[in-house]
Amino acid sequence: MTQSEINAARQFIDAIPHSRRLGMKVEQLGEGRAIISMPYDTLLIGDPVTKVIHGGAVSALMDTAGGAAVVAHPLAGLGTATLDLRIDYMRPATPGQTITATAECYHVTRTVAFVRATACDADTDRPVATATGAFTVAKGRA
Numbered sequence: 001m002t003q004s005e006i007n008a009a010r011q012f013i014d015a016i017p018h019s020r021r022l023g024m025k026v027e028q029l030g031e032g033r034a035i036i037s038m039p040y041d042t043l044l045i046g047d048p049v050t051k052v053i054h055g056g057a058v059s060a061l062m063d064t065a066g067g068a069a070v071v072a073h074p075l076a077g078l079g080t081a082t083l084d085l086r087i088d089y090m091r092p093a094t095p096g097q098t099i100t101a102t103a104e105c106y107h108v109t110r111t112v113a114f115v116r117a118t119a120c121d122a123d124t125d126r127p128v129a130t131a132t133g134a135f136t137v138a139k140g141r142a
Helices: 003-014 017-021 055-071
Strands: 025-030 033-038 045-047 082-089 099-108 112-120 129-136
Touching: 003 017, 003 025, 003 055, 017 055, 033 055, 045 055, 055 082, 055 099, 055 112, 055 129
Parallel strands: none
Antiparallel strands: 025 033, 033 099, 082 129, 099 112, 112 129
C-alpha cells in the first residue's frame, strides 16, 4: 500500500462522524492492519455505578478498526461496509483507561474481506473483547 493510499484510508476513517464523536484516533494503518484508540469519556459510561464504558462504544470501536483494516488492505479498495460482526466480550474495560482495537484483514476474496480484532485497555494480556467479521470489498479490486 502506497503512502497516498494509507493517507486516503486514514482520511476515510477520520471522516466518519460517529468515530469522531467517540474520539477515535487512528494509531497505525497499513497492509491490512489497523490500530485505533478510543479515550475514556464519561459520556460513554454504560453503568453509572461501576463507570464502565458501554459495550456499544466498544463494538463501534472494533467495527471501525475492522473496516479500517479492510481499506488498508492492498486488495480491498478504499470503501467497505460491515456484513457481519461477531463480538465476544471478555471483561469490562477498566474505567478511566483508553481502549485500543487492533484489527487484521487476513483474507480477501472478490467481494468479501475477513477480519479479526482485539480490544484492550492498559492490560494488554487480558482483552476486553475479541471480534471476527466480514466486510464488503470495493468493486474492481481483489
